């Protein structure tokens with residue numbers, strides 16, 4: 164069975180995901196696209212030579228009879244409405260992170276999914292599909308490090324546009340780490356604090372950059388994350404898990420080592436497209452296969468919600484300058 168997919172939001176990642184579904188993956192076909200910028204949607208259809216109808220409204224696309232499954236790749240604040248509409252239509256939906264920009268928005272999605280009676284939502288936390296992070300997870304799960312005690316991490320982007328403002332360092336950027344560490348450590352968060360070091364001259368006026376986020380889990384693991392979104396030099400994701408019996412470091416992406424002009428060096432990737440290219444392939448193939456089988460797996464709405472609860476606490480901590488408590492409600496049996 165070919166899964167007929169409708170894509171809402173044909174910006175950078177919407178186009179990337181449409182390209183990989185069309186040119187690399189199996190079992191899926193893009194039959195419909197939509198974007199508030201209709202011209203943008205038409206351009207992507209032309210550029211990728213898609214046999215797809217352009218819809219002026221994402222909600223109309225979701226209702227279309229020939230759309231089996233939906234990809235939501237529009238801006239974060241629009242996700243909740245589209246995911247809820249897909250659930251109401253009984254269609255599988257892959258939603259890029261964040262599932263919603265607040266925990267309250269995610270809760271609406273959870274309530275609707277439980278009401279629908281089966282899992283329909285996969286959240287785009289692609290790091291869970293990255294080979295390096297999977298090795299780390301295996302090392303932790305097989306107790307090679309002993310009990311995890313601390314995590315040191317960094318999330319660096321070369322630069323961000325004007326519309327990227329201070330809270331986005333949390334709900335757009337740190338949200339990846341907030342999901343990853345819950346999954347790696349099989350734990351939830353107990354508190355969060357945000358510290359603003361001296362601001363880089365490369366940041367525009369509406370974003371504090373860099374930021375240091377300090378998290379504590381319910382098991383007492385301490386986590387520090389540097390979010391630095393105008394670091395200039397590249398897209399750089401770092402993670403060390405320190406355990407009782409050893410330390411595991413996330414592998415660097417494979418790259419050539421040059422000896423040239425009196426220097427030995429290797430290049431650093433510049434964006435998420437290449438850094439997590441293989442992980443995107445695996446996550447989207449899992450979505451297509453899940454939609455075909457009627458069994459969506461991978462990061463769930465509950466994972467999106469849990470990350471958003473922590474994200475809300477971090478945004479509050481940005482404003483208060485205090486350590487903010489994080490309380491997770493009990494996970495419904497529906498989410499295993």
Ligand SMILES: NC(=O)C1=CN([C@@H]2O[C@H](COP(=O)(O)OP(=O)(O)OC[C@H]3O[C@@H](n4cnc5c(N)ncnc54)[C@H](O)[C@@H]3O)[C@@H](O)[C@H]2O)C=CC1
Nearest residue numbers: 172173174175176198199200236237238239241259260435
């Ligand atoms: N997993 C990852 O590493 C990444 C995830 N993302 C996520 O993907 C989403 C999109 O990000 P980008 O592609 O970078 O942004 P973008 O700005 O390049 O594209 C977003 C598109 O959504 C469209 N849009 C905005 N409001 C809409 C609405 N109400 N209905 C339909 N379309 C609408 C815009 O016109 C634009 O074409 C965001 O949630 C972002 O956090 C983005 C980059 C990497």
Ligand SMILES: O=C1[C@@H](O)[C@H](O)[C@@H](O)[C@H](O)[C@H]1O
Nearest residue numbers: 318319320335336339392435
């Ligand atoms: O998801 C992503 C972007 O939306 C976000 O803005 C970046 O900070 C992240 O590095 C990237 O992975």
